[in-house]
Amino acid sequence: MLFRREVLEGIAGGRIDRVFRVWAEPRVRAGSTQRTWAGIIVVDSVTPVTPEEITEEDAVRSGFEDRAALLTALSKSTKQGGYHRVMLHLGGPDPxxxxxxxxxxxxxxxxxxxxxxxxxxxxxxxxxxxxxxxxxxxxxxxxxxxxxxxxxxxxxxxxxxxxxxxxxxxxxxxxxxxxxxxxxxxxxxxxxxxxxx
Structure with missing residues (x-):
């Protein structure tokens, strides 16, 4: 997964603990890790969601101002597939x-x-x-x-x-x-x- 700098900063600071992706099939699974400049990102869970299941808390905890802004961003994706909520956390520094x-x-x-x-x-x-x-x-x-x-x-x-x-x-x-x-x-x-x- 690619992360914008501000998202990685939010994960490192504990403000962001989830991201949303448009995928035909999940690209990551629970337990997988990814090295980034901010440290090792650990995926806790990957859940398909409908737009109705996305909450205001989801938006704020994924770095958006509100639910409408998150849904707008997701709707602009050029990728085909459904919405997925990826819960994650910073597992520690990259060795x-x-x-x-x-x-x-x-x-x-x-x-x-x-x-x-x-x-x-x-x-x-x-x-x-x-x-x-x-x-x-x-x-x-x-x-x-x-x-x-x-x-x-x-x-x-x-x-x-x-x-x-x-x-x-x-x-x-x-x-x-x-x-x-x-x-x-x-x-x-x-x-x-x-x-x-």
Missing amino acids: RSELAANTDLTDRELADLTTALDTVDARSRRGPWTRRILRLIEEHPGLRAQDLAERLDRDKLPFKADVRRLKALGLTESLETGYRLSPRGEALMTYLRSSPE
Whole structure:
């Protein structure tokens, strides 16, 4: 599921505990989780609802001013299907966020990260790419994934998959638009610049 920034802020702050979606079939199920910049979102339940079953409380607890505003937003969806109420909560921080914030890296940890990048590059069918993408993100924080991918003559979706691999190492962070290096990523790039390739 995609979440607007204000919705994630509301979930993180405890003001929002449900969202509504138009789906032919539910895209998530109770117990599933999703990583976001705000933390791990946990789905508590997914229930099909009719417009009549949507309450004022539903509207307020999903970030809308009132029921009419929520129903208007749902009616504008271009997706086919029925309405679904998704109850959810913040399960805790994304472990990758804690990893990404760590800049107190030993020389051994920096060397291990470098080895991890080398391993990813060695397994790539198109040759080394990890440092190139890290440099690109460092030089263009907040640039759209499509624009970053075009600078490397890449398609957007495979490019985004590569960025997710770097994020799993704690080296990048997703922004509302584009990416930036995490503090950990910045520490690694400083280390790489001071070390012979």
